[in-house]
Amino acid sequence: MNNARSWLLADQPASPLQARMGRFYTSWLALSANPLALIGLAIVVLLLLSALLAPWIAPRDAVYVQNLDGRLQPPSLLHWFGTDELGRDLFARVVHGSRITLMIVALVAIIVGPLGLIIGMVAGYVGGWTDRILMRLTDIFLAFPRLVLALAFVAALRPGIESAILAIAITSWPPYARLARAETLMIRRSDFIAAAIAQGASAPRIIRRYVMPLCMPSVVIRLTLDMAGIILTAAGLGFLGLGAQPPSPEWGAMVAAGRGYVLDQWWVSTIPGIAILLVSLGFNLLGDGLRDALDPRQS
Amino acid sequence: MTSISPEAPLLEVEGLRVSFATQRGLVEAVRGVSFAMGREKLGIVGESGSGKSTIGRALMRLVPSPGVVTGQKLKVGGKDVLSANERDLQGLRGGKIAMIMQDPKFSLNPVMRIGTQIEEAIRMHRRVTRKAARAHAMEALLAVRISNPERVYHCFPHELSGGMGQRAMIAMMLSTQPDVLIADEPTSALDVTVQAQVLAILDDLVSRRGMGLIMISHDLELVASFCDRVLVMYAGRIVETLEASALSRAVHPYTRGLIACLPRLSEASSRLQTMQRDPAWSQV
Amino acid sequence: MRLLRPILAFLASIILTLLGLLAVTFVIGRVIPIDPVLAVVGDRASPQTYAAARAAMGFDLPLYQQFLIYLKNVLSGNFGQSTLTGRPVLEDIKAFFPATIELSSVAIVVGVGLGVPLGVLAGVRSGRWPDHLVRLFGLVGYSAPVFWLGLVGLLIFYAKLDWVGGPGRLDIYYDGLIEPRTGLLLLDSLLAGDTEVFWNAVSHIVLPASILAWYSMAYLSRMTRSFVMAEMKQEYVMTARIKGMSECRVIWRHVMGNVAVPLVTVVALSYGGLLEGSILTETVFAWPGLGRYITESLFNADMNAVLGGTIVVGVCYILLNLLSDLVYRLLDPRAHAA
Numbered sequence: 029m030n031n032a033r034s035w036l037l038a039d040q041p042a043s044p045l046q047a048r049m050g051r052f053y054t055s056w057l058a059l060s061a062n063p064l065a066l067i068g069l070a071i072v073v074l075l076l077l078s079a080l081l082a083p084w085i086a087p088r089d090a091v092y093v094q095n096l097d098g099r100l101q102p103p104s105l106l107h108w109f110g111t112d113e114l115g116r117d118l119f120a121r122v123v124h125g126s127r128i129t130l131m132i133v134a135l136v137a138i139i140v141g142p143l144g145l146i147i148g149m150v151a152g153y154v155g156g157w158t159d160r161i162l163m164r165l166t167d168i169f170l171a172f173p174r175l176v177l178a179l180a181f182v183a184a185l186r187p188g189i190e191s192a193i194l195a196i197a198i199t200s201w202p203p204y205a206r207l208a209r210a211e212t213l214m215i216r217r218s219d220f221i222a223a224a225i226a227q228g229a230s231a232p233r234i235i236r237r238y239v240m241p242l243c244m245p246s247v248v249i250r251l252t253l254d255m256a257g258i259i260l261t262a263a264g265l266g267f268l269g270l271g272a273q274p275p276s277p278e279w280g281a282m283v284a285a286g287r288g289y290v291l292d293q294w295w296v297s298t299i300p301g302i303a304i305l306l307v308s309l310g311f312n313l314l315g316d317g318l319r320d321a322l323d324p325r326q327s
Numbered sequence: 328m329t330s331i332s333p334e335a336p337l338l339e340v341e342g343l344r345v346s347f348a349t350q351r352g353l354v355e356a357v358r359g360v361s362f363a364m365g366r367e368k369l370g371i372v373g374e375s376g377s378g379k380s381t382i383g384r385a386l387m388r389l390v391p392s393p394g395v396v397t398g399q400k401l402k403v404g405g406k407d408v409l410s411a412n413e414r415d416l417q418g419l420r421g422g423k424i425a426m427i428m429q430d431p432k433f434s435l436n437p438v439m440r441i442g443t444q445i446e447e448a449i450r451m452h453r454r455v456t457r458k459a460a461r462a463h464a465m466e467a468l469l470a471v472r473i474s475n476p477e478r479v480y481h482c483f484p485h486e487l488s489g490g491m492g493q494r495a496m497i498a499m500m501l502s503t504q505p506d507v508l509i510a511d512e513p514t515s516a517l518d519v520t521v522q523a524q525v526l527a528i529l530d531d532l533v534s535r536r537g538m539g540l541i542m543i544s545h546d547l548e549l550v551a552s553f554c555d556r557v558l559v560m561y562a563g564r565i566v567e568t569l570e571a572s573a574l575s576r577a578v579h580p581y582t583r584g585l586i587a588c589l590p591r592l593s594e595a596s597s598r599l600q601t602m603q604r605d606p607a608w609s610q611v
Numbered sequence: 612m613r614l615l616r617p618i619l620a621f622l623a624s625i626i627l628t629l630l631g632l633l634a635v636t637f638v639i640g641r642v643i644p645i646d647p648v649l650a651v652v653g654d655r656a657s658p659q660t661y662a663a664a665r666a667a668m669g670f671d672l673p674l675y676q677q678f679l680i681y682l683k684n685v686l687s688g689n690f691g692q693s694t695l696t697g698r699p700v701l702e703d704i705k706a707f708f709p710a711t712i713e714l715s716s717v718a719i720v721v722g723v724g725l726g727v728p729l730g731v732l733a734g735v736r737s738g739r740w741p742d743h744l745v746r747l748f749g750l751v752g753y754s755a756p757v758f759w760l761g762l763v764g765l766l767i768f769y770a771k772l773d774w775v776g777g778p779g780r781l782d783i784y785y786d787g788l789i790e791p792r793t794g795l796l797l798l799d800s801l802l803a804g805d806t807e808v809f810w811n812a813v814s815h816i817v818l819p820a821s822i823l824a825w826y827s828m829a830y831l832s833r834m835t836r837s838f839v840m841a842e843m844k845q846e847y848v849m850t851a852r853i854k855g856m857s858e859c860r861v862i863w864r865h866v867m868g869n870v871a872v873p874l875v876t877v878v879a880l881s882y883g884g885l886l887e888g889s890i891l892t893e894t895v896f897a898w899p900g901l902g903r904y905i906t907e908s909l910f911n912a913d914m915n916a917v918l919g920g921t922i923v924v925g926v927c928y929i930l931l932n933l934l935s936d937l938v939y940r941l942l943d944p945r946a947h948a949a
């Protein structure tokens with residue numbers, strides 16, 4: 029144990045692997061010293077588990093089957109979170125809703141990461157007019173308020189979860205392009221790029237083989253930091269009735285559905301809201317801790 | 328204000344230790360340093376990381392956290408620094424002991440005019456009106472041979488050259504008339520051509536006012552030519568104290584090594600010497 | 612001449628951004644699945660009538676010509692009619708926007724008033740419990756869905772405790788008592804000398820403004836904290852301490868002087884964020900502002916109104932950026948030279 033520790037913390041690592049593992053370990057040390065970040069990590073793990081094991085935690089039927097005799101029941105041993113206006117079990121709906129939340133986050137990340145990365149890297153590497161045009165485009169999208177633009181897009185595409193995901197993605201890529209461009213500009217000046225050019229490597233090859241791997245980490249960190257924002261925007265669209273449509277157990281839509289009963293049956297909208305709050309808090313705590321742990325300038 | 332008798336030492340340091348508890352364990356930056364100084368020019372030399380700057384900061388109790396300062400005795404002008412409370416320390420800093428840092432580009436506040444920064448120092452320690460403070464600031468700028476103090480007074484730091492900036496810094500630190508001035512590598516960020524000018528100004532002001540000066544530097548030759556006495560540091564300890572005129576009589580192998588590494592024009596040798604270190608030097 | 616060039620470049624970039632904004636709204640207006648011609652002529656019109664209406668509305672022109680006409684219209688303040696209210700969209704916006712401005716301005720004042728001092732505290736005590744507390748408080752505000760906070764807030768503070776006014780800007784009883792001059796109720800009621808209406812308006816704005824303020828306070832305190840931490844490591848801070856200044860003065864005079872420079876941009880950005888956050892808040896609080904106007908129009912397929920509102924919010928964003936840039940130049944002496 030002590031040996032492994034001193035191997036990881038060696039001042040002069042003997043191999044690139046040792047150096048990388050060492051850096052990873054120091055970051056982990058910094059992260060694990062931050063209790064808030066650990067809480068965030070726990071929440072995110074909980075979300076993953078609940079999405080993964082949803083059918084085993086709560087039967088899928090309970091999500092959709094209506095029971096008008098047992099509507100608006102308060103939380104009890106039978107229905108941990110109570111039932112909604114159609115008598116559906118809220119616990120089952122919240123648990124299954126975690127799958128939707130996770131799917132939205134994952135899909136947005138899959139679209140936004142590569143899109144921002146490619147635009148930023150091309151702008152940064154090619155430079156000149158390409159750079160100017162791409163960055164102007166980025167600025168235009170940055171100048172828009174995100175939610176308003178997403179609203180307008182959803183309106184144009186017709187409400188639904190796919191449109192919501194697309195709209196969030198279309199409005200979220202600009203910061204990633206900025207980030208990737210800044211990194212690319214820095215990387216471009218380094219000697220190993222000059223060496224690769226001297227060996228006759230083509231621009232696409234250099235971007236793919238040399239620039240992209242170096243840009244990836246910061247893009248991934250930024251994505252973790254943005255997860256909460258994505259979740260909140262999606263929930264907001266759902267709340268407005270522009271995202272996931274009923275009877276899908278999307279948390280934002282569930283809050284909206286319970287709005288009319290909030291005075292007497294508080295749990296119907298409060299509980300899905302707490303789920304949104306917890307998950308986005310988890311991502312925020314984790315992202316904040318990660319940034320502190322990974323950014324040496326901060327500490 | 329109690330005035331200090333000329334004979335009493337301005338500075339008494341005994342068994343000074345500074346340690347930092349970092350993630351990678353305890354770093355002992357200063358490990359039991361003792362010296363005393365009067366109205367003289369004392370040089371501290373040593374390689375990078377040997378703890379020179381940390382001593383300077385410890386004297387003002389300005390070691391950044393997680394640094395911890397301990398020691399048997401730490402007195403500035405007869406006043407105990409180790410047990411002083413924050414209020415007394417504030418009177419001491421600037422009032423009795425001041426410090427000039429390496430690079431005026433960083434050590435001056437970039438969004439404040441030079442004049443304002445100097446006035447602020449004056450008004451920290453003397454109850455004077457704005458107008459009087461301004462007059463004092465002008466005097467201070469004139470004293471560091473700034474021929475156009477009116478202009479410099481209104482300048483922002485980025486509008487001054489390095490040499491000018493460092494002169495303004497000296498003016499600011501001397502404007503409160505401290506007894507001891509610590510200069511932490513005051514010229515190493517400057518062009519070679521202005522280094523001599525700034526040193527001359529410093530020398531002139533310090534001797535004229537009869538202050539004590541601690542000159543921290545890497546440069547053994549410079550310190551020897553500028554100071555009366557030199558402390559040689561290695562790994563947080565003073566390994567040797569020398570009269571500046573008696574450098575050649577140094578006995579410690581580290582000091583001798585340093586002297587041997589200096590390039591000399593008189594001897595045409597094909598290679599410069601490099602330092603051979605002995606782990607025993609950092610033992611007691 | 613040396614001064615003129617950057618100003619021209621700056622203006623050019625703003626004009627380009629504005630053009631881009633209009634291009635995006637134009638495209639959205641075209642890809643929408645609703646056929647605006649059909650909406651006018653009705654679905655039983657003959658093909659001839661349809662074609663005539665189409666030509667009259669300019670839809671048979673090439674796309675770039677349509678865009679130019681669109682540009683001309685928008686620049687002259689003509690956003691078209693709203694099918695929902697039956698008035699010109701510009702009139703509607705003039706009527707609804709002040710409510711949004713009022714709400715987000717109160718929120719930003721509270722947000723800055725809380726966020727900056729808390730951020731300084733967290734930055735100075737970084738890694739210790741005040742830092743963790745501020746961070747947690749901020750992150751909860753940052754993570755909570757505003758629409759949900761609004762619901763819960765109304766439930767607790769209005770329905771149960773009756774400490775604040777309910778939805779809307781005023782109790783129905785006071786509606787229309789004050790003649791709108793600025794459109795900002797708090798100001799108008801004071802100008803009219805009607806303190807009763809003023810306090811009623813205050814009781815209504817407290818809750819939505821606090822929720823928005825919490826949201827922006829989270830962002831502001833976080834940014835302030837990291838700016839303060841970065842500045843505290845600078846050497847001029849040590850210089851100030853060497854002069855014998857108390858830690859308090861070092862922070863408020865020297866550190867904050869430098870933190871203020873980047874902070875301006877952050878405040879402007881979060882004010883823009885509040886304009887946006889108000890969309891959801893206004894829906895929950897039935898606040899008759901621009902956000903609610905946009906969403907209501909959206910559900911009634913009133914595209915002119917949606918796009919008009921979007922353009923106004925977008926232009927506000929751009930203007931805020933512009934303003935923060937100008938103030939930045941004023942605050943940072945180094946920017947004058949560059």
Ligand SMILES: Nc1ncnc2c1ncn2[C@@H]1O[C@H](COP(=O)(O)OP(=O)(O)OP(=O)(O)O)[C@@H](O)[C@H]1O
Nearest residue numbers: 347349354356374375376377378379380381382391
């Ligand atoms: N804030 C700190 N945290 C941890 N260690 C520190 C800190 N400040 C200084 N040290 C350690 O103290 C030792 C002495 O540093 P110091 O700056 O006094 O050296 P120096 O002699 O002034 O070097 P240089 O000539 O490079 O300025 C170094 O080993 C450094 O790592």
Ligand SMILES: [Mg+2]
Nearest residue numbers: 379380381511
């Ligand atoms: Mg040093």
